[in-house]
């Protein structure tokens with residue numbers, strides 16, 4: 810049986826966009842939602858390159874905005890598929906912002922998106938395995954494995970933890986330690 814595999818390099822993507830005034834928020838900085846939309850676009854590009862299928866966003870596993878982005882800067886997203894499951898892929902992205910007048914590149918944020926591959930009928934499709942050729946790709950893969958594990962644990966915890974607890978226990982727990990006021 811032929812095993813379908815692709816190199817991490819095959820999905821590598823670099824996408825640059827100029828931050829125009831209509832992308833700014835009331836504070837004059839670039840709106841976080843604009844960056845999320847760009848990241849979603851890039852995640853789709855990487856996932857469809859790897860899977861050869863139409864892809865959908867399943868989850869934003871983590872976004873950290875380290876620094877604000879300004880109007881007039883060039884935002885570059887460097888990304889690739891870093892981990893594959895059966896039908897899903899985790900795309901890792903590094904976002905950098907470049908101010909042409911100063912020549913400085915800043916690392917503004919990093920993020921991980923889980924994308925699923927779908928066939929022409931809209932069913933989940935099995936994705937190719939991932940060939941890792943460098944130590945860096947191996948490191949990213951292992952990070953992806955942790956992200957997948959945490960994502961599954963989070964989902965399970967959210968499903969069961971609160972539902973199965975008695976309301977009086979929840980009330981007591983919240984009143985004792987949290988800054989909430991139960992009326």
Ligand SMILES: CC(C)(COP(=O)(O)OP(=O)(O)OC[C@H]1O[C@@H](n2cnc3c(N)ncnc32)[C@H](O)[C@@H]1OP(=O)(O)O)[C@@H](O)C(=O)NCCC(=O)NCCS
Pocket residue numbers: 865866867868893894895896897898923925933960964
């Ligand atoms: C997300 C989706 C694919 C899950 O389908 P499902 O049949 O309920 O999922 P399953 O439990 O069989 O899991 C299928 C895969 O999705 C992953 N998955 C499911 N829910 C997930 C979540 N909340 N976060 C991360 N991964 C998730 C599973 O780990 C599994 O991965 P694997 O095949 O690589 O091991 C499906 O609900 C879907 O298509 N959602 C709509 C996505 C979409 O349209 N996005 C665009 C938003 S506008």
